[in-house]
Amino acid sequence: MISGPGDLVLTNICKSYGPQPVLDGLDLRVPSGSLMAVLGVSGCGKTTLLRLVAGFERLDGGSIALGQTVLDDNRVHTPPDRRHVGYVSQDGSLFPHLDVAANVAFGLSRSERKGEKVQGLLETVGLTGFGHRYPHQLSGGQQQRVALARALAVDPQIVLLDEPFASLDPSLRARLRADVDQILRSSGATVVLVTQDLDEALSMGDRVAVVRAGAVAQVGTPRELYSSPIDPELAEFVGDANLVSGTPNGAGVDTAFGVLEIQGVNAAISGESTVLIRPEQIELLPDQDNRGVAGRVEHLEFFGFSTIARVALEDKDGLPDHLTVRTLGPSDLTVGARVRLRVRGPVHLWPNAGGSGSSR
């Protein structure tokens, strides 16, 4: 990755509350003007990460820098009001005693407060005409829009979003997410979005960093993360995963599904391996077909745009008990139907450390 002058660079940052380390040597570089989604389960330290970048907490070790400027290390601590960092918290933290316009104008100089800027920002977030309402008169989604407008008002170099959509209902969430994405991109700010929602991370992030046990487990584009996770655990964290065992040979990887093509990056792996097959890589064939592996549909979940089937396998040689299969659109599958399964496209794999075939 090329290091740009406005990149946000976190180096080996450590933070503990009491004896328990929350962040333990975390490294992350967020390229200037990009949106980094930080994904992790609750309690993995992602909110602490944001609070450190915002300056609400002090580092125990490591450094935070914006381009060449060090914001925080063991000698420097730039207070939050001098960081030019916009922060949108989970609940918006709107000032209850100020109306919407005054909330948005809070960070502006006295002369700017009365100007066009506030109206412009309200228009940007789709709240024209709401300037005189008070926070408690707004819905949760509107409050988050105001919080975003307020953060953008000061033209921050960095915008931090702490699970900003978590407390909203799902239908609202998708729309607001798309709007916020667009607004942030046109602002040109560097954005760090913290979330535990996979869809949110994959759909919004230019790059996604998965935080596990206080450190970044993997960082990459959403596509890289989905198709080439660094280990089976991460594979299961970013989407449904079927893990089967296989042995690479010159032509590909030999599995119960036959020899499968290996993704470019894994070409050099040899020896007993674990192979990742995503549910949509599996094709279901009628029982009469004699290709692939035989199975029986045990359970169906219909989502409209796709159907997820859990298929019990009969021949378990190097295969798990069940495979998860996704087909597009409604299908005429029924529970109990006999099917055959075939894998399409190149697969990702990891060498087994111990040599024995692992399956989950």
Next chain:
Amino acid sequence: MSADSVLDNLLTRQFDNVSKRLSGHQIHGHLPKLGTRLVLAGIGIGVTLIISVPLLLLVLEGAMAGPANIGSLIWRPLTGMLIWNTVRVTAVASAACAVVGTLSAWCVERTNVPFRRLWSVLLVLPFAVPDFVMSFGWSSVSDLVSGYWGALLIMTLGLYPLVYLTVAASLRSADSGLEEAARALGAGRIETFVRVTLRQCRAAILGGTALVALILLAEYGAFENLGYQTLTTEINTQLSVSFNVSAACVLSLLLVGIGIVILGGGAAASGQARTLTHAGPLVPHPVHRHKVGPMRWVIAAGLAALVGLALGVPVGSVIYWMFEGGYQSPGGASVVDAGWHTLLYAGAAAAVATVLAVPVAFIAVRSRARLPRVMARATYLVLSMPSRVVAVAFAYFSFTYLDGLGYQSTQLLILIYAILFFPLALVAVAASMTYVPAALEEAARSLGTPSFRSFGRITLPLLAPGMAAGFALVFIGCTTEVSATLMLAPTGVQTLATQFWAYQHNLSYGQAAPFALTMIALAAVPGFVLARYFNRLPSRATGSR
């Protein structure tokens, strides 16, 4: 799993979640870094020290009596009787206030009783009736109102509003959804009240009751009127009849000791209790009130009876004496003159106490260190010191070491008032402080506002209603103060309270009445402010209603 254990689980989880939230970011949030935080903490500790000066003086002057005298003073039978009298009236009247205050708050906040808003004001106003006017009013109605039972009645009627205020505020901010969850799990109305509602507002009940108990320890006027002897009445006798300052200080330290037990007990009991506040964005959540059918009129009648006893009887009897007592042109200070001095002293003292309460409330609510929090809480002990002994301690100190500096000066009187009633200001400001999440200050800071300015632009405006309530509480306290005023007021100056006291003492009820009425009228205004503030408290924080 039985319905009971499901309910318990539900409750426990709710409490856990909220306390995690509270301990994480909301309440014990992160202090603004250095600068402002240190300055505020420094000021707070400074104020705490000023407030503890009376305690120091009590210890110094009490110690002068010498161990032998102290021993014989404490172990004489009279002292035992006084301690017993003090403890039993404090315990029983506090408990009665807790019951009356909690029940009336529940009726107003959680049932569909008619005229809700009216009750929410009327139920608070008895606090604005001076205790000695309350006792005067009642004992002029019936001779039966005297001694222990009289004291119980008068003090319960006069002080239950403190419990009412805190519990009503807590009920309004508590999630009424929990009660519904309990009902859905098969708990009846009474079981829900006991297992859910009371637990939700346990901290508020304990806090309000502790305040009542501390005030009871130092109560003088009403007990004197009713002929009920306590440590405080004895202390006043020691001071005004036998001029035995050391003995008075030693007895006061006994009161402070009892006060420490009350505070410690209250803190221990409420240690685990958390008020449930709304989490997440400021989305209005509807308040559900129980539809109690025809019972609503029974409840209304009950509240009317309470207001009648606590407000109607004393005000009515004062008005009666005004017309029947043969009002003549007063020989002492005029009502206007006395009223002006009361207004001046009470207003200035309330302003001083409220401003001083801000940094102390900041430490009490936000500090993560234990010692400052304990120090801030310890200032409540001032309430348990009889005001006369505090006044004498200051005067004595002034004459002994400062050549009488400040004695009978307006400034000293205002300072003493501010110290005496400081805890009332602290209660209100601290309650408000818990509704100002540190996250708001953080938001302001990340918008480029330095910490001292974010304190001014965010914290202070949000505290303003709490400060108004604190002002009102202290103002009411000062308006009705007698014994320290008699001692320290500038020569020739009378306040409403001292003039009423003098006339009442001479049995000139007709002449005393206008002073009482003016006092009630003056105190009713802040009483109204108080009721209005506590009515709006949670709606500011959560946007509900």
